Amino acid sequence: MKIKNFIADTMNEAMQQVREELGGDAVILSSQTVEGRVHLTAALDEETDFEFREDDTAEIIDTKAYFDETSLREALRYHGALEMVEQHILASCREVMRSSPAAKDTEILTAALKKLYRFTPLLRFDHRVQMFMGTPGSGKSTAIAKVATQAKLKGVKCVIVSTDNVRAGANRQLEAFAGILNTDFVFFKEAKELYRFLQNSENYGLVLIDTPGINPFIAKEADKVAAFADCAKCAKILTLDAGRNVYEAVEGAEVFAGFGVRYLLPTRLDLTRRIGSILSVIDCCGFSLCAASVSSSIASGVAPVDAASLAGLILA
Ligand SMILES: Nc1nc2c(ncn2[C@@H]2O[C@H](COP(=O)(O)OP(=O)(O)OP(=O)(O)O)[C@@H](O)[C@H]2O)c(=O)[nH]1
Ligand SMILES: [Mg+2]
Structure with a gap:
């Protein structure tokens, strides 16, 4: 600390000297008038560099x-x-x-x-109407066939709805599944037809809607499913090839989130060892994990996923 006395004819002059010598941070310790002159004592608290000795330093906790x-x-x-x-x-x-x-x-x-993260078991069939969306070949129809099989085993009356008027053979494939399961199958070309059907579908315990596979980065493609997504108030599920590049997966999933998708069903987990894309999609898009597909075989069904099984996959 620097302390200094200042003498001047007036208080203003004394303060001026203080500011010039010690600067604006100086503190006035005392002031008095002696024989008509102002005497000021001012102090400046200067920063001091402390030198730590080794034994002064705080103990660092490991x-x-x-x-x-x-x-x-x-x-x-x-x-x-x-x-x-x-x-x-x-x-x-x-x-x-x-x-x-x-x-x-x-x-x-x-x-x-x-x-x-959220985990919503698909197989509890809490959501009566489920719409599956995704890129071409992401496993929508396979997942639907698996869920329909599991519903059949539980005695849930189910209908499979196809809206896929894009890929030749897509309907025949699903229709064949439905035939084997003895499950109802319908096909709608227009969103308004689907809307009308859903209005009168209470007799089904489960309605599984397939949609055309689309490239989410091309607006014209996205339009193919947008109308169907808009007309159906239901659980919208994204099927995602678990081995997809993480950035592509997240950016694509964000587009599907715009259609109201809130659930993720990763597919081809049997062919995938790294699940960074799944983790990134549920984290970035807030999707709930609802099940996973771990085989191409319909009979093996979709597998339930919870926090423990996800942790197991990460640490495997
Ligand atoms: N190994 C393995 N193959 C799968 C799995 N899920 C689907 N597949 C296979 O992936 C291919 C595409 O599956 P689909 O269910 O037809 O895919 P999609 O999304 O309906 O395809 P599009 O209708 O063409 O858009 C088929 O050969 C399936 O057998 C899975 O979990 N594991
Ligand atoms: Mg399909």
């Missing part, structure tokens, strides 16, 4: 013992999720670790995924 996330981080990195998604999941893991430091990686990751 937090690694509590928050060792190396293996979780490596597992997530392997799957190639978007960096931001990896950070979300790790932050959620840290939160879990704070409250349960002794938990195993699987338990931590399961709890973290449960906090972050």
Whole structure:
């Protein structure tokens, strides 16, 4: 600290000297008039560089013992999720670790995924009308045939609806499935026909609607499903090849989210080892995971997915 006395004829002059010598941050400690002159004592608190000795420094706590996330981080990195998604999941893991430091990686990751994402089992058939959307060959018709088979086994009366007037043979394929299952099958070319049908479909416990596969990045293609999506108030499910490039998957899924898609059904998980695209899509689009397709065989059905099975896939 710098302390100095100033003497001047007037207070203004004294203050002027203080400002010139010590600057605007100076503090007046005392002021008095002696024999008609102003005496000021002013001080300036200067910053001091402290020198730490080694034994002065605070003890650094090794937090690694509590928050060792190396293996979780490596597992997530392997799957190639978007960096931001990896950070979300790790932050959620840290939160879990704070409250349960002794938990195993699987338990931590399961709890973290449960906090972050939604899982809606498709096979509870809570949603009576389900519309499947996706890119060409993403597994819509296969998923529908699988769900219809599972519904049949549970005694749920089901109808398969095709709106796919784009791909030659698409209807024949689904119609053949429906025939084998002895399940009703209808085909509508126009959205208004589908709308009318849905108005009178209460006798079905489950209505499964197939849509044409589209390229979501071409507006004209998107128009092919937009009208059908608009006319049906239902659970809209995106089928996504789990092995798709993560950026393509997220950007495409965002377009489908615009059609009202809220559920994700990853397909071809049997052919995929990295699930970064699935994690990134549910994180970025807020979709709920509703089931997964892990085989081309209709008889094997779709598999239920929850936080524990997703954690298992990540750590496998
Ligand atoms: N290995 C494997 N193959 C699958 C799976 N799901 C679908 N497939 C196969 O992927 C191909 C395309 O499946 P579809 O169900 O016809 O796909 P789609 O989306 O209906 O195709 P479009 O109607 O042409 O748009 C078929 O050969 C299926 O057998 C899966 O989970 N695993
Ligand atoms: Mg199809």
